[in-house]
Each structure stands twice: as structure tokens, then as C-alpha cells.
Amino acid sequence: MLARPSLAAGIALCLVACGDDAAPPVDRSQPADFLAELELAAIDDADPDPRVLEVTLRASITELEVVAGLTTPAWTYAGALPGPLLRVTAGDRVVVHFENDLPEPTTVHWHGIRLPAAMDGSPHSQEPVEPGGTFTYDFVAPDPGLYWYHPHIHDAAQIGFGLYGALLVDPVEPAPADLGDEVVMVLSDISIDDEGALSSPDQGGDIATLFGREGEDVLVNGRVLPTMRARNGKRQRWRVVNAAKSRYFLLGLTGHTFTRIGGQMGLLEAAEEVDEVLLAPGERADLLVTPKGDEGAIEQLMWLPFDRGYGSTEFRPPKAILEVELVGAPLDDVPVPALPATPFEPLDPAGAEQVEVRLTSAQDEEGKLILGINGVPYDGTTSLPATVGQTQLWTVVNEMEWDHPFHLHGFFFHEVNEEGAPRREWVDTVNVPRESSTSFLVRYDNRPGMWMFHCHILDHADAGMMGMVELLP
Ligand SMILES: [Cu+2]
Structure with missing residues (x-):
């Protein structure tokens, strides 16, 4: 609880600040062109019903x-x-x-x-x-x-x-208004040749497939190195999604930390203060950040090399992907309001059916790269069975020398560590480090049908690292 200033202190303050020429109110608003280079397209809603x-x-x-x-x-x-x-x-x-x-x-x-x-x-x-x-x-x-x-x-x-x-x-209950000015950021990349044409999605052959082709130009909301003009010291809430086909984004903002308040679904029970945030393809983050520094300074949001296996960090310097220009004199910090965490009730592992899924690689008779699940490249004919209401304990074993971001369609799951303790966060995509494994619990609610799971390095999915769960009524 904040201490109430004494009357004497109030009078003393007034002697300084409450004279004839009272200081003008501090401008806490974002500049008019705050997001001019980060604007996302809008679309018309044809239904007048607000729901x-x-x-x-x-x-x-x-x-x-x-x-x-x-x-x-x-x-x-x-x-x-x-x-x-x-x-x-x-x-x-x-x-x-x-x-x-x-x-x-x-x-x-x-x-x-x-x-x-x-x-x-x-x-x-x-x-x-x-x-x-x-x-x-x-x-x-x-x-x-x-x-x-x-x-x-x-x-x-x-x-x-x-x-x-x-x-x-x-959420149905809106977040506190003073949480921060919201910015939705769609991260991606694209490969364009000297004439402006899109590069072939097959270039580089099997080696490129194995690594996962990354576009050379990194985009934030579709722009190369856009600038945000931000009120200096005003808190923002960044909602970030990695929509790149293969690229991981390890993000850092020069001279700043992030407060991670959410990931893929809802708000965390406990916010985390972090220097960097990793988003594998398909992952999302909900971050508070207060860009603050000298008036007029430019801070840079950096893509940092993340070691996901051979070739991912070698000769790959950090790269600025967004510039944040600090407008005005730095404002005083405003405390973060209490956050309405999304209730998290971990799944009960008792009686969960165990499922092991191995992420595998091989070569066919002609030497062509074949990726697969449990040694079998995806061909749309086989599936793993599950039944509505069932809980399964999956262990995804990554046998390869590169990380794979694993995505299950349609259902959230939560990781469990080797002792069986839950990571208290619902996700649909998780990075499985190389030569390692990740376990998670998933419960199937009443939505029968075919549900895919696959690596979200999409060259890998296309090369066969994909499977299906057939959820039976
Ligand atoms: Cu993969």
C-alpha cells in the first residue's frame, strides 16, 4: 500500500509546483503517428450483432x-x-x-x-x-x-x-485500461529476388528443407524495419505472433526487459520478468514493455540468433527488426495493475494413456530426405486413436540434431516435467529441443474428428513430419 504524503510534504510540494505558473499537465498520450508504420489492415464486419x-x-x-x-x-x-x-x-x-x-x-x-x-x-x-x-x-x-x-x-x-x-x-472481462497501449505484432519473413519476385519455395534442395527455409527479409506487420514513435516511458502491451514458416524469433529490446504476462492462451498466474523472449514458429507472447530513455533516442527490437541446431547461429549476427523512437521527456513509471489471471487447473495424469511420438528423419532409396513421425512420413492414411473425454500423456521424442516446434491442432495441452509437475500454462505449440523429449498432458473434449499434429517448421511438415489423431465419439 502506498504511504499517504503528509500535509506538510504536500505544502512543500506546492511551494515548488503550485505557483502562478503551474506546470502544464504531463502529456501521457501516444503520438498521433505512434503506429503509423505498424498498422494492421482492418476488415468490415457485416453482422451488426456485437457478438x-x-x-x-x-x-x-x-x-x-x-x-x-x-x-x-x-x-x-x-x-x-x-x-x-x-x-x-x-x-x-x-x-x-x-x-x-x-x-x-x-x-x-x-x-x-x-x-x-x-x-x-x-x-x-x-x-x-x-x-x-x-x-x-x-x-x-x-x-x-x-x-x-x-x-x-x-x-x-x-x-x-x-x-x-x-x-x-x-477476455470477457476487459483487461485494466492502464495495463499498456496495445500493439499487435505479426512477425514473419519473406524471400524476394532482385526483381521483386518471390523466391522458389524449393530452392536449395534437401539441405534447405532439413534446415527449414527462412526468408531473407524479416517483417514486422509486413514491413522491413518499421519505426514506432512511442511516448517515452509509457507502458505498452505487445501481442506478438511468430507467423514465419521456419524462422525462430529470439527477441530482445536494447536496454530493456519484458514482463511476460501471457503466452498462447489467456493470462499467466504469475508474470515473468525476462531479458529475451523466444517464439518458435506458431508461438505467441503477451508482453509488457516500457520503452524509456533519453528523449529522441532510438531503441531497437532485435532478432537474436537462437541455437536450434547446426547453421542456426553460425555467421548470423543479431538483426534489428523494429525501431522504437522515444518521444518526449521520460515519464515516471506507473505500477502494473493487478492482472486477472486465467484460471489454470492442471490435468490429472492418473489413468492417462501414454502416447509416444518420435520425430524422425531418413532417406529413401534415391537418397531423398524423408521426415516422419515414428519413422513414417505423413501420407494421410494413418492416425493415432483417441476417444472423447480421454486424457493422454504424450512424450514427443526429438531424435534429430535440430529443434522442432510441435503443434497439435484443436486442443490445448500443458507440459509436465520428469517428476510429473505441470508447467502452469496452456499451449498448442511447444519447442522440442534436439536429441531430447517433451511430455505433455492433453484432454479431448467433445469435438470428434481428424486432428493434425506436426512440426511448425513448415518445410518439415511438408517433408512428412506430420500426423493425425482420430478422435472418436
Ligand atoms: Cu521440424
Whole structure:
């Protein structure tokens, strides 16, 4: 509790500050052009009901200037890179009239959302949407958090060409107003040649597949090294998603720390003060950060090399991906309000069925790289059984010399350590370090159907590191 200043102290303060020329009120507002270079596209809501978001989302090739001076035929949702920010409140219905104006089939997957299998946008939950075709996605977004949408056919190519967008689900009880000025950041990368054309998604052959192709230009909300003009010392809340097809983002802001208040779903019970934040492909973070320093200084959000195996740190210097210009004299700090944590009740491991999934690599007779699950490359015919209401204890064993970010569609899970203690956080994607294993508990609620799981380095998923759970009623 704050001590109340004494009357004498108040008078003393007034002698300094309450004269004829009282100091003007301190400007705590963000500059008008705060997010001018970070603006995400908006989209019209056709339904007047505040609990329904109904949009028409068209995928098409759109000529954009992604890299200065070059015109690139990017693959886009609603003509924008990234696609428009979709925003609802937990429990709202989302209706997306999807139109495919691309030259090849596609789908839209809603990463992390607990929706019915038929709305999941995987190639086993629906017929692919052919060029010129349409499909209506219609589901409820039940849980607060930052999610994202992307295709689930030719994943590495289509996402690498620009098809991704953020879906932000607000909690029913709004966060405290003074938590921080919200900024949604979609991190990605893209490969563009000297003429502005998109690079081939197959270039570099098996070696590139094995590493996972990263785009050379790193993008924050679709821009190369944008600038944010920020009120110096004013707290911000960064909602960050890694939408890159292969690139990991280890993030640091020069001279600053982050307070991690949430990850993939809801708010943590206990916030964490961290110097750096790691986001493997598909992961999200909810961060408080107070950019503060000398007036006019520029702080840099850095991509830092993260060791995910051979080639990931060698000759790869840190790289600035966003500049934060500090506007005005530094403000005094304002305490972080109490956060309404999302209730976390760990799953009971008693009676959980044990499932072991190995992430494996091999070569076929011609020497071509084959990635797989338990030695079997994905071919859409085999699945692991599960039943509604069941709890499973998965152990994902990574036999390879590179890390793999593991994603299960449609269900949150929580990790357990070797002693069986839960990590108190629901996730749908987790990084499995090389030559190591990760265990988690998952409970299947009543949404039967085919649910995919795969590595979120999408070159790996495309090369076979993908499988399915068939959830039976
Ligand atoms: Cu992988």
C-alpha cells in the first residue's frame, strides 16, 4: 500500500509546483503517428450483432512494395500483408466467407482455436477450396488469447508467400485500461529476388528443407524495419505472433526487459520478468514493455540468433527488426495493475494413456530426405486413436540434431516435467529441443474428428513430419 504524503510534504510540494505558473499537465498520450508504420489492415464486419464477426476474406495475389523500390506479387488475405486483424471477445461467433482467388487450392486453418473439426481448415477436415471456390468457416472462439490464421495446403510455400493474419480474442472481462497501449505484432519473413519476385519455395534442395527455409527479409506487420514513435516511458502491451514458416524469433529490446504476462492462451498466474523472449514458429507472447530513455533516442527490437541446431547461429549476427523512437521527456513509471489471471487447473495424469511420438528423419532409396513421425512420413492414411473425454500423456521424442516446434491442432495441452509437475500454462505449440523429449498432458473434449499434429517448421511438415489423431465419439 502506498504511504499517504503528509500535509506538510504536500505544502512543500506546492511551494515548488503550485505557483502562478503551474506546470502544464504531463502529456501521457501516444503520438498521433505512434503506429503509423505498424498498422494492421482492418476488415468490415457485416453482422451488426456485437457478438458475431462476419467477414468476407478473399485470398489473392496482390502487388505490394514489401521491399523498398520493388513490386512483389505477394499472396494475401484481403489484399494485405499480413491479412487483416480479426478481433472478437471470448464466446463470440466468427463467420468467415472465404474466397479463393489464388492459382491453386488452399484452406484456412485457425491456429489454436478450439473449434469443431470441420472448421479446422486442415486437408482432412474439409475439401480443399479450389481456385475460384468458396468456403464458409463458422465457429465460436471460446478462449481469450492471440491466435492466427493461415493455409494448410503447401504450407511452406503459401505462408512463405504472405498468407497469414492475427486473430485476437479478448477476455470477457476487459483487461485494466492502464495495463499498456496495445500493439499487435505479426512477425514473419519473406524471400524476394532482385526483381521483386518471390523466391522458389524449393530452392536449395534437401539441405534447405532439413534446415527449414527462412526468408531473407524479416517483417514486422509486413514491413522491413518499421519505426514506432512511442511516448517515452509509457507502458505498452505487445501481442506478438511468430507467423514465419521456419524462422525462430529470439527477441530482445536494447536496454530493456519484458514482463511476460501471457503466452498462447489467456493470462499467466504469475508474470515473468525476462531479458529475451523466444517464439518458435506458431508461438505467441503477451508482453509488457516500457520503452524509456533519453528523449529522441532510438531503441531497437532485435532478432537474436537462437541455437536450434547446426547453421542456426553460425555467421548470423543479431538483426534489428523494429525501431522504437522515444518521444518526449521520460515519464515516471506507473505500477502494473493487478492482472486477472486465467484460471489454470492442471490435468490429472492418473489413468492417462501414454502416447509416444518420435520425430524422425531418413532417406529413401534415391537418397531423398524423408521426415516422419515414428519413422513414417505423413501420407494421410494413418492416425493415432483417441476417444472423447480421454486424457493422454504424450512424450514427443526429438531424435534429430535440430529443434522442432510441435503443434497439435484443436486442443490445448500443458507440459509436465520428469517428476510429473505441470508447467502452469496452456499451449498448442511447444519447442522440442534436439536429441531430447517433451511430455505433455492433453484432454479431448467433445469435438470428434481428424486432428493434425506436426512440426511448425513448415518445410518439415511438408517433408512428412506430420500426423493425425482420430478422435472418436
Ligand atoms: Cu521440424
